[in-house]
Amino acid sequence: MINEKLQCLFLSGAQLNRIAANFFYQMTAALAGKKSSLKILSSYLPAASGAEKGHFLALDLGGTNVRVLDIDLAGNRQLKLKRKHSFPLKTKNIDYTAHDCTGEMLFDYIADELAGFVEPKQTYLLGHTFSFPFSQQRANEAILSTWTKEFKTRDVVGYDVTRLLIQALERRGLVQITPTAVMNDTVATLLAASYQQPYVTIGSICGTGHNSCYVETKEQSNVIINLESGNFDGIPGTAWDKLLDSNSAQPGAQLLEKQVSGAYLGKLVGLIFDELIRVQAQGRDHVLSTQGVSLTGEDLSRILSAAQGQEISKQLLSHGVTLTADDCSLLQSITQAVVVRSARLAAASYSGILTHVDPNLDAMHCIAIDGSLYEKMPGYANELCQALSEIYGDKSKNIILKLVKDGSGMGAAVGAALSC
Ligand code: BGC
Secondary structure (H helix, E strand, C coil): CHHHHHHHHCCCHHHHHHHHHHHHHHHHHHHCCCCCCCCCEEEEEECCCCCCEEEEEEEEECCCEEEEEEEEEECCCCEEEEEEEEEECECCCCECCCCCCEHHHHHHHHHHHHHHHCCCCCCEEEEEEECCCEECCCCCCCEECCCCCCCCCECCCCCEHHHHHHHHHHHCCCCCEEEEEEECHHHHHHHHHHHHCCCEEEEEEECCCEEEEEEECHHHCCEEEECCHHHCCCCCCCHHHHHHHHCCCCCCCCHHHHHHCHHHHHHHHHHHHHHHHHHHCCCCCCCCCCCCCCCCHHHHHHHHHCCCHHHHHHHHHCCCCCCCHHHHHHHHHHHHHHHHHHHHHHHHHHHHHHHHHCCCCCCCEEEEEECHHHHHCCCHHHHHHHHHHHHHHHHHHHEEEEECCCHHHHHHHHHHHHCC
């Protein structure tokens, strides 16, 4: 009974092919300027050659923590992280992602943290990774189109975040820092990977958020294009997906992201669990609920890797929920189904992009991926690989999946180097 209910989360090989074909179709429409759930956002940056050189500051803003990094590019495909500092966007007193906070407050906070990180007498060129949809007319401009990942900070949508950053640096007297490029985290990931190796075609994030970019080679443009693929809407959705969507900050938007990314998977597992536990608990006098417990990506990792139900119990107990052994195995099956679906959907979207770039998959392609889901969720990378081999058969050996740790931070330095 439970397994039947979970069956709707399983995507067959044929379904993956249909989703990939729809993705390709919508990408073609977007490239032709027609209506599409995908975007064509030029980064004004090419892939890296690996010869770029120098010392750069990187600012990585897009998840629950902001990071600043001090990076050396040696010019021989070697990049070296010298120092890094990370700080949360939700502090004890202020939630910088909330609506009662303004862009000015957010960037003043970042400038304060930068002040503590840089050497007072040194000058810096800064690359800025900003992991949201934005449009730009040059590499050093980013007009935020809309927030995603449940960010709500006021007075940023419609503004150029590079200007907001520069103004905050000036207010703080940090004139020795010069921002030279701003890029999406998928673009940064692609840049970090292409700095280190050839054939990088796609950059992707499978973490708190989800999105992909690619290198457009038509007419030798070689420019990296952000697709904002998290907004792709050509996917089947279950009643649980619809419920999650209608309770979200932006119903109807970011449908692929809501089925793929860590910001939503925990919520989805909780929703499904709350329904199926009622089915399983028939006759029991209490009905347990995870409502109010927000499972994080890390919780899901632990649920999946827990060898015994007991460990899962302990895990949820820390959230105030007590589970029986049966409840635990239900939770594990739901988590497994949701995580596998996420990986298969990501694979289908990559296939849609590859159809545009190389319809017969004749050449080698490296897909550079950063993000906690891909890096840490047990079985995720294998499921993605498995889905690609279902789609391509033998030819899938032409696809290399590369984990680019810290890609969104490291790539910011490469972007800064490319733009000066
Ligand atoms: C944003 C993308 C970003 C992705 C991964 C999404 O919510 O819209 O711009 O690349 O998250 O961080």
